[in-house]
Amino acid sequence: MIKVIILIFIVFVLIRLKIKYQRKEINSREAIIALIFWLIVAGASIWPHLTDVVAKIVGVGRGADLLIYLSLLFLFYSFFQIIIKLEKIDKEITEIVRAIALRKIKKDK
């Protein structure tokens, strides 16, 4: 049953992906990466034992565990990326606010 739900979900995601690509909201590189990712997810849900094979190769017991490790890694990585990006945006906003303050006082004088 869970397989069917996941597959329906993936079909839905892929349709959205196609629409986004046609509307040029994403470029072809992003579309291909997303397509490959979701196809791998689909493959893993249809043939779960395939992930066990990969897990054995990298030395993790079960395929499901491997997926969890990878997603954790990915989540941590994106979390820190977002923090760094926020810091950068913060500093940029300050620069803009400062420039406006200094420009305004120059004009008023």
Add this chain to the structure above:
Amino acid sequence: MVQKENKIKIFAIVPAYQEEKTIAQVVRSLKEKVDEVVVVVDGKVDRTGEIAESNGAIVLYHLVNRGQGAALETGDQYALENGADIVVHFDADGQHQAEDVETLISPLIKGEADVVFGSRFLKGKSFVPWTKKWLILKPATILNNFLTGLKLTDAHNGLRALNKFALRKIRITQDRMSHNTEIASLVKHHHLRYKEVPVRIIYKKYGQGYLAGFKILKELFFDRFFR
């Protein structure tokens, strides 16, 4: 005044956020001691700006709140662009005393230092609540000295004076409260000459509160490891 005769231009930089109750008194007392009082209103939420202006300050407005460090840097840049020789960083909440400005700038005028820090702990001029002193300020000072490599008796009281030379070197990038540590680090980094003088701090409220120290640590941590 001595400094006026010598044509040394002194600017006081006062970052202010929601300080309409105290700003008038602060501006008026500073006016007697310096050539220009520059109030940087860090996000317009009340009448701080209007009051400062009507008391004779130059007022710069941050459109949105960016923090004390950011406001100080804006004031510093304004001062540099407008020919300041010395700037004094001064709080808007009334805890710093204008009488201390002369003590603060005199080593700069004599050419003994590039940066002068005010200290609460030299000669016991300020009354500091003992819990605040031993639980927060002393540990903060030790950590601050460890992080920055300067030997100071006080870390975060925010009253300081810089000459033009130091001002050109020191750019504050810590927008919020860790600018104190950042300035000390930059003094060390650029081999600026520094001095501490005793100043009087009058506590109205409990400063930034007990937890602020941890916030500062967090800011410094992220800045060190994630940039």
